[in-house]
Amino acid sequence: MRNGLGASAAVMVMAVAGVLGGAAFGAEPGTVTVQVDKPAHAISPTLYGLMTEEINHAYDGGLYAELIQNRTFQDPVIPARGGGRGRGRGQGNAGGANGQAPAGPAMVGEGEHAVPKMPLHWSEVSSAGAKGEIQADVNEHVNETGLPVSLRVDIQEVPAGGRVGVANEGYWGIPVRPNTTYMANFYAKAGQGFSGPVTVDIETTDGKAVATGTAPGVTGEWKKYTVELKTGGDVQATKDARFVISGASKGTLWLSDVSLFPPTYKDRANGDRIDISKLLAEMDPSFLRFPGGNYLEGETPETRFNWMKMIGPVEDRPGHMGTWSYRSSDGFGLDEFLGWCEDLHMMPVLAVYAGYSLRGQHITGDDLKPYVQEALDEIEYVSGDASTKWGAMRAKNGYPKPFDLKYVEIGNEDQFDGRRGGTNTYDERFTAFYDAIKAKYPNLQCIATTPVKSRKPDVVDDHYYQQAQEMWAMSRLYDKKDRSGPKVFVGEWATREGSPTPDMNAALGDAAFLTGLERNSDIVVMSCYAPLFVNVSDISNPNQAARSMEWSTDLIGYDALSSYGSPAYYVQKMFIHNKGDEVLPVTVDVPGTEGGVLPAPPAAEGRGPARGRPRSEGGVFVEASNDQATNEVILKVVNAQAAAQTLKIDLEGTKGVEEKGTIETLQGEPTDVNTIAEPEKIAPRTEGLSVSGTTFTREFPAHSVSVLRVKVK
Numbered sequence: 181m182r183n184g185l186g187a188s189a190a191v192m193v194m195a196v197a198g199v200l201g202g203a204a205f206g207a208e209p210g211t212v213t214v215q216v217d218k219p220a221h222a223i224s225p226t227l228y229g230l231m232t233e234e235i236n237h238a239y240d241g242g243l244y245a246e247l248i249q250n251r252t253f254q255d256p257v258i259p260a261r262g263g264g265r266g267r268g269r270g271q272g273n274a275g276g277a278n279g280q281a282p283a284g285p286a287m288v289g290e291g292e293h294a295v296p297k298m299p300l301h302w303s304e305v306s307s308a309g310a311k312g313e314i315q316a317d318v319n320e321h322v323n324e325t326g327l328p329v330s331l332r333v334d335i336q337e338v339p340a341g342g343r344v345g346v347a348n349e350g351y352w353g354i355p356v357r358p359n360t361t362y363m364a365n366f367y368a369k370a371g372q373g374f375s376g377p378v379t380v381d382i383e384t385t386d387g388k389a390v391a392t393g394t395a396p397g398v399t400g401e402w403k404k405y406t407v408e409l410k411t412g413g414d415v416q417a418t419k420d421a422r423f424v425i426s427g428a429s430k431g432t433l434w435l436s437d438v439s440l441f442p443p444t445y446k447d448r449a450n451g452d453r454i455d456i457s458k459l460l461a462e463m464d465p466s467f468l469r470f471p472g473g474n475y476l477e478g479e480t481p482e483t484r485f486n487w488m489k490m491i492g493p494v495e496d497r498p499g500h501m502g503t504w505s506y507r508s509s510d511g512f513g514l515d516e517f518l519g520w521c522e523d524l525h526m527m528p529v530l531a532v533y534a535g536y537s538l539r540g541q542h543i544t545g546d547d548l549k550p551y552v553q554e555a556l557d558e559i560e561y562v563s564g565d566a567s568t569k570w571g572a573m574r575a576k577n578g579y580p581k582p583f584d585l586k587y588v589e590i591g592n593e594d595q596f597d598g599r600r601g602g603t604n605t606y607d608e609r610f611t612a613f614y615d616a617i618k619a620k621y622p623n624l625q626c627i628a629t630t631p632v633k634s635r636k637p638d639v640v641d642d643h644y645y646q647q648a649q650e651m652w653a654m655s656r657l658y659d660k661k662d663r664s665g666p667k668v669f670v671g672e673w674a675t676r677e678g679s680p681t682p683d684m685n686a687a688l689g690d691a692a693f694l695t696g697l698e699r700n701s702d703i704v705v706m707s708c709y710a711p712l713f714v715n716v717s718d719i720s721n722p723n724q725a726a727r728s729m730e731w732s733t734d735l736i737g738y739d740a741l742s743s744y745g746s747p748a749y750y751v752q753k754m755f756i757h758n759k760g761d762e763v764l765p766v767t768v769d770v771p772g773t774e775g776g777v778l779p780a781p782p783a784a785e786g787r788g789p790a791r792g793r794p795r796s797e798g799g800v801f802v803e804a805s806n807d808q809a810t811n812e813v814i815l816k817v818v819n820a821q822a823a824a825q826t827l828k829i830d831l832e833g834t835k836g837v838e839e840k841g842t843i844e845t846l847q848g849e850p851t852d853v854n855t856i857a858e859p860e861k862i863a864p865r866t867e868g869l870s871v872s873g874t875t876f877t878r879e880f881p882a883h884s885v886s887v888l889r890v891k892v893k
């Protein structure tokens with residue numbers, strides 16, 4: 181994460197402040213002149229994409245449609261931690277206010293293999309008169325890699341029609357919908373005379389079963405069972421439900437890999453949630469940057485994104501401790517990132533682990549060689565044809581066609597290497613990866629995560645997380661950027677106002693910033709908002725390790741049942757759908773502003789950026805492009821002021837315009853947000869636009885983002 185403006189931009193806005201400070205803004209009309217016949221440059225076709233990682237329950241409890249939390253019974257106890265944004269959970273700092281670690285649950289197994297005796301997110305279920313004992317079993321397992329722990333259910337008493345088993349709470353509930361088919365999959369094994377059947381139920385938390393199925397014939401050998409569960413038409417949609425798996429006869433029942441899937445997007449096996457996928461598909465993103473973010477780096481090299489352990493059958497994947505306070509099942513692994521690219525027609529932008537992890541370890545010299553090879557193999561897995569070793573493996577895992585890989589990012593935020601003392605080793609590490617990648621794949625574009633001297637990267641990835649006030653000024657960030665250097669990928673960025681999802685003021689900051697990216701898309705080749713997702717179910721739990729959110733201000737929010745896009749989501753959509761082909765030069769003249777941008781208040785010495793202006797007072801930001809197929813001029817106007825702004829728009833260099841155009845507007849109060857309860861409180865509205873000639877006047881409401889499309893002759 182990089183904070184603050186580049187030095188030259190900061191100097192520029194300060195100088196303007198000296199001249200213009202104190203003016204009243206937004207009342208006087210302004211003019212916008214567009215040079216329709218003098219396109220400046222083409223707009224990068226890959227300007228807008230997606231980025232996320234396993235954070236805020238983005239995959240487990242998010243996009244990944246699996247409904248059972250801790251299906252392999254391996255989730256560890258994470259020490260309770262309070263406080264704000266954090267990372268590095270699982271590294272001590274346990275305990276309450278007095279520093280004493282609270283007594284944890286009873287454990288089974290030893291050392292790092294110890295797991296809670298009653299697995300997290302599971303609880304015992306016994307009907308009246310039934311008696312049983314339930315515990316994780318580290319000695320009885322289906323396999324040692326992915327399923328080293330089973331759940332042992334000893335049923336001692338069970339009256340006719342009764343049951344003993346376990347319930348899973350899901351990811352803050354199990355979503356129930358009418359007329360829906362769910363697939364339960366699990367391994368089971370019987371002992372001590374257990375004769376079955378095994379029953380699976382989805383039941384509402386008041387104990388009413390809404391879907392039931394049974395697996396007969398459980399034997400003394402581990403075997404996989406699939407049970408279909410169907411809800412009826414009269415069932416009410418709710419997330420207040422749980423999943424129960426139980427036995428109805430005396431004896432011992434072992435369970436492993438207990439999974440429940442609802443229907444998935446495009447019916448993909450081990451696939452994605454439909455509602456969230458639809459929100460993404462409606463954005464029409466051109467690429468996906470994956471797998472992170474900090475999630476790529478891991479707290480240590482051992483907990484990096486180790487792609488080889490995240491391919492093939494899910495039951496063989498060990499899972500690992502992520503960087504954002506919870507264990508990742510890795511059911512959403514490299515294969516699933518590829519499936520996601522396929523489903524949404526996105527170009528993969530693959531980030532490879534480059535020998536630096538968050539606790540400060542860096543790997544150099546000969547020790548780096550295996551990691552370079554790991555990256556080369558990963559590239560082959562993604563893009564090699566079936567005649568290559570790893571390409572053949574990918575084909576075996578369900579993806580026969582190689583993926584069209586153009587960009588590989590080497591590491592993540594490597595400017596932080598050395599910040600805990602010692603030297604920054606990125607130059608050396610980047611060189612090792614760059615040389616090996618270019619030798620084998622000369623056409624691949626290598627992205628550096630911070631500037632390097634030893635090689636000229638094709639692209640450098642810039643990250644910005646700022647308040648709206650900074651983002652407004654940063655709309656000019658790339659205007660004067662040296663065009664002879666590497667291209668730019670703004671691989672993580674967001675206006676961080678609003679929690680869990682951005683508010684309207686943040687959307688205004690985003691929109692202004694995007695006008696700058698688009699205007700400079702001769703050098704800014706890609707951009708992606710981050711993070712993309714947040715599970716909003718439990719964002720304020722005082723125990724950080726138990727929260728559903730680690731990072732506030734995320735584009736899309738959801739709980740187990742529903743999802744919504746924030747105002748910033750709609751800004752992304754508006755910009756992506758109206759990207760255009762070429763940038764058209766624009767001159768903005770609004771009294772009291774510098775080309776539309778309001779002067780920033782002077783920064784208070786020794787403190788962060790001054791907060792001298794009210795929220796949503798950033799000025800007017802305009803960007804123009806053309807759509808060559810439809811012969812339209814596309815004008816994006818962001819009015820980040822508390823008053824409406826009248827603009828006379830002059831389309832120069834065109835013979836005439838068609839009278840009927842369209843205007844799409846997103847508008848709201850700065851603090852307005854969308855929520856599960858009000859998912860579209862702030863959403864764009866499209867209406868017809870009557871244009872009298874090549875010059876026309878329009879009033880743009882306060883706190884609004886507008887996209888005008890006008891056909892020219």
Ligand code: AHR
Pocket residue numbers: 181233472473474475592593643672710711731
């Ligand atoms: O997007 C959240 C985090 O911000 C990413 O993991 C990291 O790259 C950045 O610091």
